[in-house]
Amino acid sequence: MHIVNLVVGRAVDLVLWPFRGLSPWFGLVVVSLLTALLMLEVYKLTSNQAAIRRAKDRIKAHLLEMRLYKDNMRVTLGAQAGILKSNLAYMAANLKPLAVMIVPLVLILARLSLWFDRAPLRPGEETLVKVELAASADPLSLDLRLELPPAVEATAPAVRIPDEHEVVWRIRALAEGRGRLLLRAGDRTIEKTVTVGGGPLTSVSALASRGSFVRRILYPGEPPLPGGTPVRTVEVLYPARRLAAFGVGVHWLVAYLVLSIAFGFALKGVFKVEI
Numbered sequence: 664m665h666i667v668n669l670v671v672g673r674a675v676d677l678v679l680w681p682f683r684g685l686s687p688w689f690g691l692v693v694v695s696l697l698t699a700l701l702m703l704e705v706y707k708l709t710s711n712q713a714a715i716r717r718a719k720d721r722i723k724a725h726l727l728e729m730r731l732y733k734d735n736m737r738v739t740l741g742a743q744a745g746i747l748k749s750n751l752a753y754m755a756a757n758l759k760p761l762a763v764m765i766v767p768l769v770l771i772l773a774r775l776s777l778w779f780d781r782a783p784l785r786p787g788e789e790t791l792v793k794v795e796l797a798a799s800a801d802p803l804s805l806d807l808r809l810e811l812p813p814a815v816e817a818t819a820p821a822v823r824i825p826d827e828h829e830v831v832w833r834i835r836a837l838a839e840g841r842g843r844l845l846l847r848a849g850d851r852t853i854e855k856t857v858t859v860g861g862g863p864l865t866s867v868s869a870l871a872s873r874g875s876f877v878r879r880i881l882y883p884g885e886p887p888l889p890g891g892t893p894v895r896t897v898e899v900l901y902p903a904r905r906l907a908a909f910g911v912g913v914h915w916l917v918a919y920l921v922l923s924i925a926f927g928f929a930l931k932g933v934f935k936v937e938i
Contacts, residue, residue: 668883670927683862690864695919706767707936709936710760716937718753777884779915781867783858784836793898796828800893812842814859832834841859855897870898
């Protein structure tokens, strides 16, 4: 899974890299357009275009039938049954392409979240570093030490929470830069990136994990944590990022989906794709 994340990550990073000094909207529009083109091609190759076209034509025909014979109850009920049957056929024809499309889409969304979901720390800003431990580990007796890069300092000693199996540090950003937190667990060392400052569009990895398969898909920014320690995740609580649109904060995922769908429907005729 790590290799897949690396391949998808390099592709997404290559697309967004030229826009890192611009408003996040520029990069989001471009990646939404490319996503729409990719999904149209996947949909065209994996769907039964003839069946989709036939189902849509039958729905239109039954709607016209209902309008022309609206005073005939028998014909109207038959047309409604025909619409229901055609809708089921249309949905069945879409199951295969949607099942194929969901895989690359989830991988792309997970990678885009590194660029758009969280904002990097700013000099002077404080936040928390949270370490989640295995259920069998005791935070009170465990030897955990956090070493920080020069751009970051600790402002409080570690807080150990036995009920949550967590250890938490409060840190403050001092200067712009990207460094690595070093977590010493006995004789083992775990690394986690921390990002301070950067351009308007900066990649930020909030969490490193050795947890479940799903977790590694959803948080692809770091290599899996090494085994042999009770540490399951290391997380830096970065501030959430909102995209400004006409004075209103918009979540990046909403903007991405709306743009991708709009581009898809706008270009489906150009690529001769029946949706």
